[in-house]
Structure formats: structure tokens, C-alpha cells
Amino acid sequence: MTSLTAQFIQRYGESDEPIRQFFAPGRVNLIGDHIDYNGGLVFPCAINHGTTLLIRKSNDNTVKLASLNFDLMAVLSESETERKYGDHWINYPLGVLQQYRQSAIDMTGVECLYSGNLPSAAGLSSSAAIEVATAYALNEIHKTGLDLVEIACLSRRAENEFVGVQCGIMDQYAVCMGQENHAMKLNCQTLQHEQIPLNLGDYRILLVNTNQRRELSESKYNERVIETQKALSLMQSVSDAKQLADVSLKALEAHQDLFTYYPTHFKRARHVVTEQARVIQAVQALKLGDLRKFGDLMYQSHDSLALDYGVSSEPLNLLVDITRDNPSVIGSRLTGAGFGGCTVNLIEQSHIDQFTEEVGQQYLSATGLTATFLPIDPSQGVHEQDAGIIEEFVA
Known part of the structure; x- marks a missing residue:
């Protein structure tokens, strides 16, 4: 597989400006859904899958956006960054650019290449990962001086005001503030949080994607x-x-x-x-x-x-119900917005392969859909990486 840096240069060419690489994880909420926008407590963790962004300054006052996951590539002038483009993925970075612009900070003159191994519309905050990766990277290369809480809040406003989804702060905050082997109890009113060690012993967190498609901003x-x-x-x-x-x-x-x-x-x-x-x-x-x-x-x-x-669905309910009498699983629920997406499960590590085979077949027979199984580890929040890391893709 070609390195991300090589693919970046293939798209944008050589330059004296350095290419910098950033990673923003997805998140899974272990419990506490649909209460972040109601001022509640939530308990998410960042995960070891997410969005990688390679970014470089340019001198032509355009914003260039490309992704290895989506076909659309955009080269936009400053005025063209001010409007929404249907339901395209570029709205997430454009929303971030709008927030910086409203603070009188000019962020034009950048080339961006995104690469993600999070399934989209799966309730794992792929949108927040794109927003936070963009906001954090721009903050770093332009030395804007925002802290992580400010980056999380800016990214949330981008989704509320530009994309049009009235989400709470949980997703962006978890993507920013994640800590390895911890989940955080977050008060969504005060933004006070407590990192809680996840001592799971013989158990592991397993995500099961229904692969039932839904678009968050078009859902309920x-x-x-x-x-x-x-x-x-x-x-x-x-x-x-x-x-x-x-x-x-x-x-x-x-x-x-x-x-x-x-x-x-x-x-x-x-x-x-x-x-x-x-x-x-x-x-x-x-x-x-x-x-x-x-x-x-x-x-x-x-x-x-x-x-x-x-906010559940028949496929989500089926996946949860299958686990209720399975002795290797001690907990299961939908995670994220619902209306499709993933369940999060606490399962004995040694039974994951058997569970994947048996439940995958049951689910396919009942729904005609192929579930995707993804063991995850609680991981670090947004950060800069050494450029050139090769990304693995998850269907």
C-alpha cells in the first residue's frame, strides 16, 4: 500500500512547505446517549480508529480538499468555502473554516488529504473526527493558540451552524480529550470531566455495525x-x-x-x-x-x-437481543445517535471469533445485511503523527 505522504504528493505535487499529519479518533459512547444536548452526563471513549489528515500550506489562497474514502475533490476559492455543498463530506471541514473565519482568522491557502478507517453513518463520530482533525491541524499550522476545549467547542459549532445537525458537545469533546485505556465521565453543562480507567479484565469492547444506512441530518x-x-x-x-x-x-x-x-x-x-x-x-x-x-x-x-x-431500529434490536442469552456477553446497547449504526458490546475476549461467526450468520439470515465486527481499544484523542504512516481501511 502506498504511504499517505506519497498519495498526498501524487495529488498536490511537491512543495517547500512541510506536509504535516494529524489523527483524530472516532468515539464510542459506552452509556449516556441523547442526553449531551440535554445537559446530561455521558461516558464516551476515543477509539483506535479514526481520521488521518495530511495538510500543507499553499500560496494560492484556495482550499483544496480530497479524501481517500470519497470521490469528490474540491478546489475552492475563499468565497466558495462559505456555502454548503449538499450532503458532501466537505461540509465538515468547511464548517470548521467558517468558524475560524467568524473569528477573523484566515485559514485559506491549505491542501488537505483525509483518510479514514471509520465507517461513515455508523454512530462512531466519523463527522466529529473530520471536524476535530481539521480544527486541530489548522490551529497547529497557523499557531492560533486554541486549547483542546476551544477546539471541541469550535468543531461542535461547525456541525450545528454549518452542517445543520443539532448535536451536543460529547462527540467533539471525546475526540479531543480521549485518553488511552480510559473513558470519561463528562458533564455536558459544565464541560468538567473525569477520566475513568477501563479495567475490563478478560472482556473487550466489540462494536457491531448493522450496515443499515442512515444520514444523521436527514434522520429524526x-x-x-x-x-x-x-x-x-x-x-x-x-x-x-x-x-x-x-x-x-x-x-x-x-x-x-x-x-x-x-x-x-x-x-x-x-x-x-x-x-x-x-x-x-x-x-x-x-x-x-x-x-x-x-x-x-x-x-x-x-x-x-x-x-x-x-431511536433504535429492527437490526439494532436484533443484534442486542441475540446477546441477551449469550454467556460470553455481559452488556450490549446501541451507541451514538441510533436509527442504524452500531451496537457496543462487552464480550469475553476469547469468544470474539466464535461470536463473530455465529452472530454474523444469524444476522445475515434475519436481515439480508452483513454485519461488520470491530474490536476496539480506548485510545488517545487528537494528536500529530509522524508523516507517512500507512493507514488501514475498515469496511
């Missing part, structure tokens, strides 16, 4: 944001809650009459407040070394996401 993700905002406004009529995650289950149930004409909104709110409690319990279980309790909470989380929040 933004609809869930609106529904929970409405639920918050109803609860604010009887409380001083600033975010929906501030509401207790007892208070929510005590005021269920407020939701007489909004029964769906009540279910959405119930997921948020119970998921908040599950994150707290899950982190405590992990600190005590109680992996089975942690796994039980993963199953509870999935059921809440499926029944109360309505």
Missing part, C-alpha cells in the same frame, strides 16, 4: 432535540431546571399531568432523566469492578433508547 435526530426542548419548557413551568437532565424522575412523574397532550414528549423526557441516573450508576459500578452491573445498565439503556426515545 433534530426532531428529538425539539421534543426534549418542549419537555424542558413544560417542566420549567414548575421547576428551576436549566436543562432536562436536571429534572429527577420523581419530579417528572409527579408532574405527568403537564404532558397530557404531549405523551411522546413525556417518554422522551423519561429517557433523559433515567439515562442520567444510569450513567452515574455505571461509572460507580466500573470503579467498584462490577462489570456485570455495568453490563446490566447497558441493556437498560438500550431498552430506554428503543422504547422511550424511539
Whole structure:
């Protein structure tokens, strides 16, 4: 396989400017989904798969964007970087450029080559990885002086304001602040976080991709944001809650009459407040070394996401249900936005091959889809690499 540097030069030619290489990981959320934009606690980790960016300054005031994963290559003038291009991947780096531009920082005059080994639309934050890789690399080559929290917030704004997905801060924050062999308990209101060692013993994290395609900005993700905002406004009529995650289950149930004409909104709110409690319990279980309790909470989380929040799918439910009676798996749930994507599983390391073969066949027979199995390791957040590292691709 040709090195990334050689492929970069093949596209853009030689130059006296140095080629620099950066890596931004994907992330998996172990528990605590759809509560980051409700001010809740989440528990993600960065993973050892992600997006590599090779970048070099140029002198022609254009932005050149290319990817080894997608066909579209763009050469854009400054004015052409200010608009969105359909649903193309280039919107993620363009959103970052817009954020820098709004801060009166000129980032034109760059050549970029992206290479990722994260499946897109799989709930592993491939979009956040592109955004953070871009924001971090531009910050480094232009010596802008932003810290990692500022880079995470800038990248989130790019997705909210330019791409049009009303995500919370979790994805970009985890991609920035990941730590090897740790997950982080993140308070999405205060951005305070605690790194928790992942002492999994004989178990490993296994992702299973449904390969059920979905586009986040075209899904019902933004609809869930609106529904929970409405639920918050109803609860604010009887409380001083600033975010929906501030509401207790007892208070929510005590005021269920407020939701007489909004029964769906009540279910959405119930997921948020119970998921908040599950994150707290899950982190405590992990600190005590109680992996089975942690796994039980993963199953509870999935059921809440499926029944109360309505973001699961038949393929996701099937993959989780298959594991419930499998003694080698102690926890399983959908991860990320849902509507397709991946399940995250805690499985005995020694049973991964057997599980992959058996579950893969069951899933194919039931759905006609081929699942992809990906063991992952909690890893470091965004960082610079030595240029020329060869990237492996994952289907």
C-alpha cells in the first residue's frame, strides 16, 4: 500500500512547505446517549480508529480538499468555502473554516488529504473526527493558540451552524480529550470531566455495525432535540431546571399531568432523566469492578433508547437481543445517535471469533445485511503523527 505522504504528493505535487499529519479518533459512547444536548452526563471513549489528515500550506489562497474514502475533490476559492455543498463530506471541514473565519482568522491557502478507517453513518463520530482533525491541524499550522476545549467547542459549532445537525458537545469533546485505556465521565453543562480507567479484565469492547444506512441530518435526530426542548419548557413551568437532565424522575412523574397532550414528549423526557441516573450508576459500578452491573445498565439503556426515545431500529434490536442469552456477553446497547449504526458490546475476549461467526450468520439470515465486527481499544484523542504512516481501511 502506498504511504499517505506519497498519495498526498501524487495529488498536490511537491512543495517547500512541510506536509504535516494529524489523527483524530472516532468515539464510542459506552452509556449516556441523547442526553449531551440535554445537559446530561455521558461516558464516551476515543477509539483506535479514526481520521488521518495530511495538510500543507499553499500560496494560492484556495482550499483544496480530497479524501481517500470519497470521490469528490474540491478546489475552492475563499468565497466558495462559505456555502454548503449538499450532503458532501466537505461540509465538515468547511464548517470548521467558517468558524475560524467568524473569528477573523484566515485559514485559506491549505491542501488537505483525509483518510479514514471509520465507517461513515455508523454512530462512531466519523463527522466529529473530520471536524476535530481539521480544527486541530489548522490551529497547529497557523499557531492560533486554541486549547483542546476551544477546539471541541469550535468543531461542535461547525456541525450545528454549518452542517445543520443539532448535536451536543460529547462527540467533539471525546475526540479531543480521549485518553488511552480510559473513558470519561463528562458533564455536558459544565464541560468538567473525569477520566475513568477501563479495567475490563478478560472482556473487550466489540462494536457491531448493522450496515443499515442512515444520514444523521436527514434522520429524526433534530426532531428529538425539539421534543426534549418542549419537555424542558413544560417542566420549567414548575421547576428551576436549566436543562432536562436536571429534572429527577420523581419530579417528572409527579408532574405527568403537564404532558397530557404531549405523551411522546413525556417518554422522551423519561429517557433523559433515567439515562442520567444510569450513567452515574455505571461509572460507580466500573470503579467498584462490577462489570456485570455495568453490563446490566447497558441493556437498560438500550431498552430506554428503543422504547422511550424511539431511536433504535429492527437490526439494532436484533443484534442486542441475540446477546441477551449469550454467556460470553455481559452488556450490549446501541451507541451514538441510533436509527442504524452500531451496537457496543462487552464480550469475553476469547469468544470474539466464535461470536463473530455465529452472530454474523444469524444476522445475515434475519436481515439480508452483513454485519461488520470491530474490536476496539480506548485510545488517545487528537494528536500529530509522524508523516507517512500507512493507514488501514475498515469496511
